[in-house]
Amino acid sequence: MSEQPNHSEDRQTMASSFFDVLWPLILDENLCRIESKSEEFFVPKQTFNRLEWHKYLAQVGYPFYITPLELRCCKGALMEEIENQEAEKALNQEVEERKGPAQGDFLRCGSQAIRPIDKKVDDLRIEHERRQKLAYDFANRKFPWTMQTPSHELGFTITEELEKCFKGPMELALLQSIHDHDCKLMVIDLSVEVDIKDCQRWIKFRPYIQLLGLVRTPRMERSLQLLNVFHTLFVEESVENSWDEELHCSLRTAFLHAQKIQLLKSCGEPFVFVFSRMRGICTCDSFKILRRA
Known part of the structure; x- marks a missing residue:
């Protein structure tokens, strides 16, 4: 058999003198040598x-x-x-x-620079009428000059955003009736068993109408007054009266009180009467738009 060539003997290695002497010279003469330095910004050397x-x-x-x-x-x-x-x-x-x-x-x-006298007179007349109107509005104001007209007297428009706020039972129908009949007052009949938490849902109606609550207990009257939203009227119930008679009595008393404190400016103005057929369960399951003939 022929002997195989020994490749391990043909390998040549570089001596240590190459790395100690010749290799540093090659690196120094190499023009493409790159020096890296960690700096935040580039600073040119040339x-x-x-x-x-x-x-x-x-x-x-x-x-x-x-x-x-x-x-x-x-x-x-x-x-x-x-x-x-x-x-x-x-x-x-x-x-x-x-x-x-x-x-x-x-x-x-020249003559074109002179303003026409009729134009000057018209301007003075318009300015005078404007001042007269401002003086008349100020003299016949219903509220102090620093106060704005209450929102419930300005009217409102039922929009999609407003409808989303009235999701409770009969709330949207009640708001629509207030808008259609231009009501300025809502009378709410509250029984003895009704809690103050049930009355808080009527607060959302306050920007659009005045609220008058008929209460049966002094504690409930005090609680409504602390909300600073309702007008209150304390009414005592009689055991001898039927539900229908008591309801008519409350309605008549509320109407006279609203005229007394000028919540109704005239006897023919429409108003909303909110009552419950299931007294003691809720404050509202029925409402009527009333107007005195």
Whole structure:
């Protein structure tokens, strides 16, 4: 059999003298050598000696570039600067000379500059009428000058956003009736068993109508007054009266009280009467729009 060549013997290795002497020289002569240094911003090591590009970067507003100073030591450069200044002054003078005749075409002069007397009289009359109207509105105001008109007297429009706020039973139908009949007062009949928590749902109606609560206990009257939303009227129930008789008595008493404190400005104004057929369970399962004939 033929002997296989021994490749391990043909391998040649570099001696330590190559890495100690020759390899450092190769690295020093290598022009593409890259030096890395961890810095937050790039700092160039070579100066930027292109003056025209430096001036361009300064003109376009590039940060940290300042317009270079040009040192003019020859007489020709000084004369050129003086000529530029004179040309600029001549241009400004020409613009001023043209501005006068151009504006004269739009300005009235002579008889045209006199305002017509009828136009002046009309302006004075309009100003006088405006002042008279302001004085009349101030003298006949219903509220102090610093107060705005109450929101329930301004009227309102039922929108989709407003409908989303009245999701309870009969609330949207009640609001629609208030809007259609232009009611200014809502009388709410409260029984003895009704809690103050059940009355809080009527607060959302306050921007659109006045609220008058008929209460049967002093504690309930005090609780409603603390809400600072309701007008209250204390009414005593009689055991001898039927539910229908007691309801009519409460309604008559509330109507007279509303006229007394001027919640109803006239006897023919419509108002809402809210009552419950299931007394003691809730404050509202029925309502009626009433108007005194």
